[in-house]
Amino acid sequence: MNRRYLTEKIYKALMLGCLAIVIGSLFMVIGITFWHGGTVLLEKPDIVITPPGPRYLLGGEGGFLHATLGSIYMVLPATICAAIMAMGIALYLQSDYSSERIAESIRTVLDALWGTPSIVYGIFVFTILVYIHQRASLFAGIIALTLLELPIITRYTDEAIQMVPRQLKESTYSMGSTRWETAKVVARYALPGATAGVLIGLGRGIGDAASVIFTSGAGSTMPSGLFSTATALPVMIFQQANSCYPSVREQAYAAACVLILVVFTLNVTSRLVTRYLSRYVPRGR
Amino acid sequence: MKGLHGLRQRHRKEQITSNSMRVLMWAAVALFMTIFLLLVAKSSLLFSRHSILEVLFSSTWDPERGAFGLSSVILGTFAVTVLSMAMAIPVSLFSAIYLSEYAPWRVRSIFSTFINVLAGIPSVVFGIAALLVLVPFVSESLGPWLGVETTGMCVFTAGLILAIMVFPITISLSLESLRMLPIELREASLSMGMTQWETIKHVLLKAAAPGLISAMLLGFGRAFGETMAVAMVIGGKNQLTGLFSAGQTMPSLIVNSFGEMMSIPIEQAALIFVALLLLIIVTGFNILARIIKNRLKERWKI
Numbered sequence: 280m281n282r283r284y285l286t287e288k289i290y291k292a293l294m295l296g297c298l299a300i301v302i303g304s305l306f307m308v309i310g311i312t313f314w315h316g317g318t319v320l321l322e323k324p325d326i327v328i329t330p331p332g333p334r335y336l337l338g339g340e341g342g343f344l345h346a347t348l349g350s351i352y353m354v355l356p357a358t359i360c361a362a363i364m365a366m367g368i369a370l371y372l373q374s375d376y377s378s379e380r381i382a383e384s385i386r387t388v389l390d391a392l393w394g395t396p397s398i399v400y401g402i403f404v405f406t407i408l409v410y411i412h413q414r415a416s417l418f419a420g421i422i423a424l425t426l427l428e429l430p431i432i433t434r435y436t437d438e439a440i441q442m443v444p445r446q447l448k449e450s451t452y453s454m455g456s457t458r459w460e461t462a463k464v465v466a467r468y469a470l471p472g473a474t475a476g477v478l479i480g481l482g483r484g485i486g487d488a489a490s491v492i493f494t495s496g497a498g499s500t501m502p503s504g505l506f507s508t509a510t511a512l513p514v515m516i517f518q519q520a521n522s523c524y525p526s527v528r529e530q531a532y533a534a535a536c537v538l539i540l541v542v543f544t545l546n547v548t549s550r551l552v553t554r555y556l557s558r559y560v561p562r563g564r
Numbered sequence: 565m566k567g568l569h570g571l572r573q574r575h576r577k578e579q580i581t582s583n584s585m586r587v588l589m590w591a592a593v594a595l596f597m598t599i600f601l602l603l604v605a606k607s608s609l610l611f612s613r614h615s616i617l618e619v620l621f622s623s624t625w626d627p628e629r630g631a632f633g634l635s636s637v638i639l640g641t642f643a644v645t646v647l648s649m650a651m652a653i654p655v656s657l658f659s660a661i662y663l664s665e666y667a668p669w670r671v672r673s674i675f676s677t678f679i680n681v682l683a684g685i686p687s688v689v690f691g692i693a694a695l696l697v698l699v700p701f702v703s704e705s706l707g708p709w710l711g712v713e714t715t716g717m718c719v720f721t722a723g724l725i726l727a728i729m730v731f732p733i734t735i736s737l738s739l740e741s742l743r744m745l746p747i748e749l750r751e752a753s754l755s756m757g758m759t760q761w762e763t764i765k766h767v768l769l770k771a772a773a774p775g776l777i778s779a780m781l782l783g784f785g786r787a788f789g790e791t792m793a794v795a796m797v798i799g800g801k802n803q804l805t806g807l808f809s810a811g812q813t814m815p816s817l818i819v820n821s822f823g824e825m826m827s828i829p830i831e832q833a834a835l836i837f838v839a840l841l842l843l844i845i846v847t848g849f850n851i852l853a854r855i856i857k858n859r860l861k862e863r864w865k866i
Contacts (some may be wrong), residue, residue, distance in 0.1 A: 283759050283762070284759065284760060284822075287683060287759045287760060287762075290761045291666065293658060293664075294658040294659065294661055294662035294666070296658075296664065297654070297655045297656075297658035297659045298658070298659045298661070298662050299656050299792075301655060301656065301659050301731050301735065302678075304728045304731070305596065305678075305682050305728065305731065305732075305815065307693065307697060308689065308690055308693040308728065309682075309685075309690075311691070311693045311697050312689055312692055312693055313697050315692075315696060316692075333636070333844050353628070360692070364588055364592075366590055367584065367589070368588050368589045369589040370585060371582075371585035371588065371589045371745070372610065376582060376585065377589075380729045384795075385589060385592070385593060388592070388593050388596050389592065390850060390854060391596065391847045391850050391851060392592075392596055392787075394597070394782070394785050394786070394846060394847065394850035395599075395843060395846060396788075396789025396790070396815060396846055397789075397791065397845075398791045398815050398818055398819070398839065399603075399842060399843045400788070400840050402603070402818065402835070402839035403598075403599045403602060403838060403839075404655065405838060406602055406603065406606050406818055407602070407705065409606075409832070410606075418658040426595065429592065430592075432591070444864070452570075452812045457575065457578040458572050458576070458578055458582060459574075459577055459578045459581045460574070460578075462581070479684065479828065482684045483684070483768070484686070485686070485687065486684070486685070486686025486687070486689070487685070487687075488686075488688050488791075488792045489791040489792055489815065492819065492822065493822065497822075498583065508698055511843070513687075513688040514791065515791055516688045516689075516691075516692065517688050517691070517795070517796065517819075520691065520692055520695055520796060521687075521695070521796065523633055525586065531692065531694075532692060533687065535692045536588070538690055539685060540687070542681070542684045542685055542686065543681065545684070546680070546681050547773065555574060
């Protein structure tokens with residue numbers, strides 16, 4: 280009898296130890312980024328909005344405005360495109376439009392697309408660029424990010440729409456509405472979940488380097504137009520983190536800190552927006 | 565008359581929207597096909613000069629001499645991924661069990677939030693943390709302790725950071741499948757006089773096995789395709805000589821060859837083939853995970 284209690288205790292201690300490892304290592308990642316990046320940011324907060332100088336990558340003056348702007352220019356259009364398409368696809372996956380079998384197989388495809396490593400999207404868009412004899416550009420970066428975000432946002436929106444009670448749909452149909460009119464009501468009900476999905480997609484897009492590095496270029500020039508090269512924060516971090524110039528490395532740490540802050544802000548925003556939008560939904564979520 | 569006009573308009577709107585949504589949906593499916601086919605088409609240049617067996621099983625990758633052997637890179641990818649999963653699976657499984665069976669409701673919900681936030685952290689940030697902490701740790705503490713000479717930029721460090729990166733996904737998915745089990749299973753087992761650990765070991769783990777396996781497979785897929793964090797710490801040497809020396813994985817090979825990729829068409833084809841292999845392997849794991857998970861759902865009719 281005693282031995283069984285002892286086993287119980289040992290395993291419980293083991294589990295607590297494992298949990299401590301998980302929490303500790305994850306806090307280590309966040310903590311070290313805040314520690315190294317935060318000190319740089321507090322010292323020189325203006326590097327986020329200073330354009331890079333001529334000898335920037337050699338330890339010269341300047342900040343990483345090119346990457347900040349590049350990220351914003353790429354991620355916002357990509358997220359908007361992906362969100363609109365995702366809403367359409369997710370609505371079409373409902374039983375009003377598609378048969379259950381088709382919807383299930385398309386969900387499988389979307390899940391496979393979700394799991395596809397982002398570098399595959401990067402290579403895919405890069406291959407298209409080579410095929411049509413184009414250089415890397417902001418536009419190609421936007422396309423790569425749209426492809427990356429589309430399956431994520433679609434699946435979240437789809438899950439949210441599946442939660443909509445059948446009675447709601449039935450009552451709109453019984454009023455003589457068309458499928459599209461019903462879809463509008465359904466979409467409003469699913470809005471909190473869909474918005475959370477969009478923000479998660481946005482966070483994924485803003486943090487992804489592998490899909491952007493091949494498609495939008497990786498220089499240190501300011502983005503100057505839709506068809507010129509641009510770079511994004513994660514790409515810039517990747518390139519500068521191993522630099523032999525300490526000041527260049529420091530900027531990468533600062534940029535990593537900015538990225539973490541953006542991800543946290545998106546998370547909080549997603550919660551607040553979800554709560555706000557839930558007013559369309561009876562009894563909250 | 566106006567009513568009829570309105571009806572027509574509504575009908576037209578309905579048709580336009582449903583058609584455009586159908587087009588969108590099939591476009592998403594076509595996208596997957598296009599990715600696959602384009603990668604196949606564009607990597608075929610490589611196979612006009614080298615046989616597929618030579619590419620897959622020879623180990624020298626030296627584009628300048630025209631050698632495109634992938635076996636050591638493929639092995640390197642599996643080494644890093646298996647290493648990371650060997651560390652991540654027990655730790656995340658035990659954590660998920662604790663959170664599901666022992667932790668009070670409040671702790672569980674706080675921890676779930678924490679994990680969800682962490683799942684969103686970009687991989688370059690993990691790469692930065694690995695460079696700042698794990699690389700010095702491996703080269704200065706772990707290396708000497710084990711008696712190996714290492715710079716810290718090695719396969720082992722890459723496996724370590726990947727293990728940390730897959731924690732959020734493996735823990736949250738395992739937790740989800742453990743919580744999915746009906747409470748009656750636990751009650752029945754506990755009422756027979758089993759301790760809580762015995763209940764977990766003999767009842768819950770078996771019942772949730774498909775879900776747990778699928779969680780680990782998804783983690784494996786995630787680790788396998790992970791690019792940036794690995795490329796930052798693995799050192800980038802196209803040969804696998806040991807756990808504590810530099811190596812290369814398939815995604816990091818693509819990223820590290822980025823500069824040369826523009827100039828040499830055959831190397832470009834070879835790298836596109838690497839991306840294709842990556843797509844096939846990861847998609848295989850993901851689909852397998854989904855099939856196994858559906859079995860769990862069917863078993864408990866959820």
